[in-house]
Amino acid sequence: MLAYIIRRLLYAIPILIGVNLITFMLFFIVNTPDDMARMQLGMKHVTPQAIEKWKAERGYDKPVLYNQAENGMAVITNTIFYEKSLRLFVFEFGFADDGRDIAHDIYQRMWPSLAIALPILIFGLLTNITVAMLLAFFRASYIDVAGVITLVGLMSISSLFYIISGQFLIGKLLHLVPISGYDTGLNALKFIVLPVLVALLYGIGSGGRWYRTIFLEEIGKDYVRTARAKGLSERIVLFRHVLKNAMIPILTGVVVLLPLLFMGSLILESFFGVPGLGSYVIDAIRAQDFAIVRVMVFVGSILYIIGLILTDISYTFVDPRIRLS
Amino acid sequence: MLAENIAYFSSLKPVLLWTDALVFILAIVIIGFAWYAHGKEYLQAPWRKVFTSRTGMVSVVVIAVYTTVALLDSIHVREALENKGDQEEIYYSVNVISFLDLALGPLKNQAEKTYSAPFATHLYAKETVELPGGANIRLYPRLKYGGAHLENPVQDKSRDIMVRGLSGLTAGLLLWVILVACFIWKLARYDRAGFMMTFKNILHGRCRAPWHVMLLTTGMILALIAMVISLAGHYHIFGTDKVGQDVLYQTIKSIRTALVIGTLTTLVMLPFALMLGIMAGYFRGWIDDLIQYLYTTLNSIPGVLLIASFILMLQVYIDTHPDLFDTDASRADMRLLFLCIILGVTSWTGLCRLLRGETMKMRTAEFIQAASAFGVRHSRIMSRHLLPNVMHIVLITVVLDFSGLVLAEAVLSYVGVGVDPSMHSWGNMINSARLEMARDPMVWWSLLAAFVFMFILVLAANLFSDAVRDAFDPRVKNR
Numbered sequence: 082m083l084a085y086i087i088r089r090l091l092y093a094i095p096i097l098i099g100v101n102l103i104t105f106m107l108f109f110i111v112n113t114p115d116d117m118a119r120m121q122l123g124m125k126h127v128t129p130q131a132i133e134k135w136k137a138e139r140g141y142d143k144p145v146l147y148n149q150a151e152n153g154m155a156v157i158t159n160t161i162f163y164e165k166s167l168r169l170f171v172f173e174f175g176f177a178d179d180g181r182d183i184a185h186d187i188y189q190r191m192w193p194s195l196a197i198a199l200p201i202l203i204f205g206l207l208t209n210i211t212v213a214m215l216l217a218f219f220r221a222s223y224i225d226v227a228g229v230i231t232l233v234g235l236m237s238i239s240s241l242f243y244i245i246s247g248q249f250l251i252g253k254l255l256h257l258v259p260i261s262g263y264d265t266g267l268n269a270l271k272f273i274v275l276p277v278l279v280a281l282l283y284g285i286g287s288g289g290r291w292y293r294t295i296f297l298e299e300i301g302k303d304y305v306r307t308a309r310a311k312g313l314s315e316r317i318v319l320f321r322h323v324l325k326n327a328m329i330p331i332l333t334g335v336v337v338l339l340p341l342l343f344m345g346s347l348i349l350e351s352f353f354g355v356p357g358l359g360s361y362v363i364d365a366i367r368a369q370d371f372a373i374v375r376v377m378v379f380v381g382s383i384l385y386i387i388g389l390i391l392t393d394i395s396y397t398f399v400d401p402r403i404r405l406s
Numbered sequence: 407m408l409a410e411n412i413a414y415f416s417s418l419k420p421v422l423l424w425t426d427a428l429v430f431i432l433a434i435v436i437i438g439f440a441w442y443a444h445g446k447e448y449l450q451a452p453w454r455k456v457f458t459s460r461t462g463m464v465s466v467v468v469i470a471v472y473t474t475v476a477l478l479d480s481i482h483v484r485e486a487l488e489n490k491g492d493q494e495e496i497y498y499s500v501n502v503i504s505f506l507d508l509a510l511g512p513l514k515n516q517a518e519k520t521y522s523a524p525f526a527t528h529l530y531a532k533e534t535v536e537l538p539g540g541a542n543i544r545l546y547p548r549l550k551y552g553g554a555h556l557e558n559p560v561q562d563k564s565r566d567i568m569v570r571g572l573s574g575l576t577a578g579l580l581l582w583v584i585l586v587a588c589f590i591w592k593l594a595r596y597d598r599a600g601f602m603m604t605f606k607n608i609l610h611g612r613c614r615a616p617w618h619v620m621l622l623t624t625g626m627i628l629a630l631i632a633m634v635i636s637l638a639g640h641y642h643i644f645g646t647d648k649v650g651q652d653v654l655y656q657t658i659k660s661i662r663t664a665l666v667i668g669t670l671t672t673l674v675m676l677p678f679a680l681m682l683g684i685m686a687g688y689f690r691g692w693i694d695d696l697i698q699y700l701y702t703t704l705n706s707i708p709g710v711l712l713i714a715s716f717i718l719m720l721q722v723y724i725d726t727h728p729d730l731f732d733t734d735a736s737r738a739d740m741r742l743l744f745l746c747i748i749l750g751v752t753s754w755t756g757l758c759r760l761l762r763g764e765t766m767k768m769r770t771a772e773f774i775q776a777a778s779a780f781g782v783r784h785s786r787i788m789s790r791h792l793l794p795n796v797m798h799i800v801l802i803t804v805v806l807d808f809s810g811l812v813l814a815e816a817v818l819s820y821v822g823v824g825v826d827p828s829m830h831s832w833g834n835m836i837n838s839a840r841l842e843m844a845r846d847p848m849v850w851w852s853l854l855a856a857f858v859f860m861f862i863l864v865l866a867a868n869l870f871s872d873a874v875r876d877a878f879d880p881r882v883k884n885r
Contacts, residue, residue, distance in 0.1 A: 112719055245840065366821060378707055
């Protein structure tokens, strides 16, 4: 087991190098730092001095890959590639365009993201499973058909509609909770309720339908027929046998998401004014702060890879037939 | 009149944008496939099953209407400028317009000053108007076009709307009855049955295809379109936006953007996913490792971030190279094309993995072994033996992805990395209307129009994809 985990961690290194190279090429080869400086400073009437100053302030004034002016190791280390890309591997994220420490920002903003994403995951799982179980229980009846049609309808509505109408209905008309904002500690609760509700409603369409197919697939299997042949009631068959087995694909599908919860949700956080990592990314994109976007790409891929490894490990826990080697 | 029209059309200069070309290639491929499948039972059988599904066929009708609009909107031209003096050379306007713009002429040009509510005759904001006597008064001014024909808007408006709406409805229904009669007559001749007999069969749903629901949907759409046509010339049905442009016009123009993103994205990614997926599954070994590495790496970057970085970089490139694009439309089009490409890059990995798995299962099958025993080349085995056997997976994925991509466009435009802000799209409409939510009284019509049009398209696509999956997926047979 331990050997397997170590090997998986080693496999992650080439992937991270690949991610690093892709972002490096996107951000520094497609457009030179000069282009970006011109972009940031306004397209016209930019003096070369202003561009040089902008680059020097942010450390973009070095050669991209190979510094001929230096000696020894500095040939490689005193370059943009080393300073901006390779440093990410040791979690030195550098500074944003407005001079703030990115690592510190990420640490600060991680928790609001988690406070929104975790309830969404847990309650979403519960509601989706409940809905799917009900539909599976009443399968091939009018309740099932009507339920599936409702789910398809819910699924076809844009997520932006849920957010906007949720804010309008609950926040503006009924004045139950504030429309947007965030607070520390328990006071945050009233800001969390609405985004979570909106996300639940949005997720129920695709989630409920997907879990329903998983349940129906399980119901068609031989062990269910055996259980029925023993004379067990439909309720016991569903809740004790089918639910347990259907949890394997459901749980393993959830595990891969766990690390990504820290990343938060882009639009949800930005609409509800939550100072999490999702709105951090959106703000960075709008302000064209490439340093932050670059770091977030890297952090996101690390979290995704951790999720993949956790998924593999979780298989062994829920299904003893699977052994990692 | 006719000569005038011909002269006008011949003065237009056709413009072929990149996405236009791809849209037409796609249309030709689909028509070509239908031609090829003609008379080949094994290709037709699953499609025939799709054609028996009621919800599937209703959505086909809806999607067909959207597609027609999008195709009309994909034929772009530039109008000739009026020739001042006796210059030999003809200059063309920098505004690229489409055939749809020509058809929607009044909608496009009847711009008001600023916001106005649906069916309004007055502006939504008070304005200071100078009276003849020199005094100023603040009131809601009349609209330039919306309800301009009414003498006394407060009294006559509802009656006028009713009359116009009903006359449009009647015209639409009449047209529908004629069309249905023609259709039944044609079908009766094809089946060599009597007219009334065929009519009864359709009415009771006893035909192979669910004609009755399809005809009903067509009737509803025709009636709606006719009503809109009879009203739209005199009112702003969905109101106007901040700069006074008709919202209905914007929503209709957005259809092309959504369909282009939904279809071209999958078209762009398809060759890579097919080639790499089948190669990985067929060759195994280091090729498999390499391809797996490739898609795991791409997959591990969060999708929105990859799209964002790509589009940001593209925008920098476009802004620093303004000389590459002769019109605004071609610049916006380039961004749309690259958005499709990058969306394709982030979404091909799923299909690639599915294809790899399926090919791996199949490579030990007897017909593949037989082929390699006969000395058939690898490339030929993959293209002639493996490819046709995985096409159902491709089709299901492509159709399933469509609705997700249409929804994704709105979100991406909100984030600021969607289509060009100058391009009409539902995402841009929602994004610009979002700020008006805080206004009191609220400006809701832009949002509503965008959401309704998007919802209808996505719902139809979802229902259609269900029908396609039921017909093509061997696992859901007989459930």
